[in-house]
Amino acid sequence: MANRPTLKTIADRVGVTVSAVSLALRDDPRISRATRERIQQAAETLGYVYNRHAAGLRRGDSGTVAVCLNDLSNPFFTEFLGHMEARFREADRMMLFCHAHETPSIQARFIRQMAEHGAAGLILVPVAGTTREDLDGPQVRHLRDFPLVLISRDVDDTGFDRVINDDEMGIRLLFDHLYAAGHRRFAWLGGGGDTSTARDRERSFRQRMDAAGLPVTTETIHHGPTSLAFGDAMLERLLALPTPPTAIVCFSDIIAFGVLAACYRHGLRPGIDISVTGFDDMGAAAYSAPALTSVRVRTDLIGQRASELLLARMAGERHPPVREVVPPELVVRNTTGPPAHGGLVQR
Template identity: 40%
Template sequence: MNHPKSTITIHDIAAAAEVSISTVSLVLRDSPLVAKKTREKILAVIENLGYVYNRSAASMRSQRSGVIAMSINDLANPYFSGLTSSMERALNELDRTVLLSDVREDVVRQTRFIEKMREHNVDGLLICPAHATDAKQLMTQLKRANLPCVLVSRNLPGSGLDYAGYDHRAGMRLAVEHLIELGHTRIALLGGSRKTWVGGQRLEGYRQALKKHGIKRDATLEIEGPLNRSVGVNMIEHALALPNPPTAAACANDAIAFGVMLGLRRHGLEAGRDFSITGNDDVAECTLWEPALTTVASNVDLIGERAAELLLARIDNPDQPAQHINLPLHLVVRGSTCPPLK
């Protein structure tokens, strides 16, 4: 058959392969119901004819585009860039295409992106919400757009949305109890904000660990701030200038911890020798520092898979009860922690 490529249809493929139209359709939708030999024959005919699958037409018929939106709070943060990569990989393996926005902790950018996704007829949204996200406002927007959504890593209590993330409270307890077991009683909590859900969870974990071991809380050691290394440098400067300075610090993320290590060196001090530091997230850079950073580790590959699975289940069953997945965290002990100096 001599057809221009633009006019080739599944009827032509079926005729050339001597199979039914429905069998060709199953192959185009990557259904496992077609025998391997038949599939290979049809794929060979498709390649020979130069047929291009019209996904737009297919999505109009199925009311599904096969496209997933991802709104990420801050791709400059190595943890969130790794998480994004894991979610994209999981969705790709499930034959989904991704549209991505780095909203940079800006709720206005986040809102605009979600509105734009209505125009692109995306099937659903995976979102690591920006810090100031209002749960009710987000829910109103999602309902208006009729957009299935899963929160990833950061929960929004009261939203009623599915969530895939970690037990951040327990993770911080692990870090602080490790420092206490080494003999530290003056432990600073550096970075983050109690106004955010994750920051509040980590603050609770920090305080729970102190209380469990009979250590009196000192509010001057709870130092809030943005999650980057320059802030970490400033925080340790502030902490060391206190009348009764800490001997250890549990940091809200690894970037803060790296800044603390740099700040210590300005004072001739070294992590793992003169001062103990723990981080959170276990980004790849942790093992490259000297000493390597003790940190609370997460499995971003697994959370990417779980988030993708949750969203596809929500798309298929929009009325099912909300599900919350809290994966466990574990402490990776390296060289940045040590007993306090005598």
């Protein structure tokens, strides 16, 4: 295989210095237009390709940013990618990407590999169960003073920038909408205690129930995976209760879609016979049948802000870590309405 042409190869071909070639290929006006054109033509003829890796070593900046998402089986998390990629492309940065499969060991391995390959910064949606020790502990000394921004899920007391959704506010908006419509029998589906989003949303639900003077019992709170199957199966259990709920508040749109599918098997009309809400407002929420009432997480604002914070850290900013909370929006569609007269009746 022929040797890859270098700046010196071009310089020898044109009869100029290597520094002149470097400037000309960056279209620097210090090199005359005629000479720039000769150099650029020679580079094209020789098949010269800019060696970003070598340039990065000289600058101490690889030009790449890493993004690690927790779970691509949930389309919600992919929505961040488009907003971040556009901003990094604008900044002439290339993205390294990892799908952690909600697995701590995969996340930890990627973080180390990212550092080994010289990534200049990292945006992370932490996998379930991620702790401060996983980001600040002795096993990750390579992250000290490293540009890192957490999005979507929070990790308490960590020394990195975080940009997250106001999950407690989102549940308040949903609950108050349902309560104002007349609902008094609620069920909560999903979540758990392994992520900040699950903890914050459930805590807010319990607080709203308490403020309304409504009891929270073992028939009210139901934990499970963020999956269609969980939502589908849970409607079966809820309908079997002596007094089924009239409103089902789901941790995520994915669970809510599963509930909607089960409604049709039972001849129930969402929004008329029973109210169902999601959270995240994924793109599909507006196109379910009927369209899903949900809380819109501003993935655009979170992704863009996280990108800006990371680029600023990579440029050398050293202000104390920030925790920014982005307010969501309630989107009322057709899966919510007043409770059916006399409560839920199976058809």
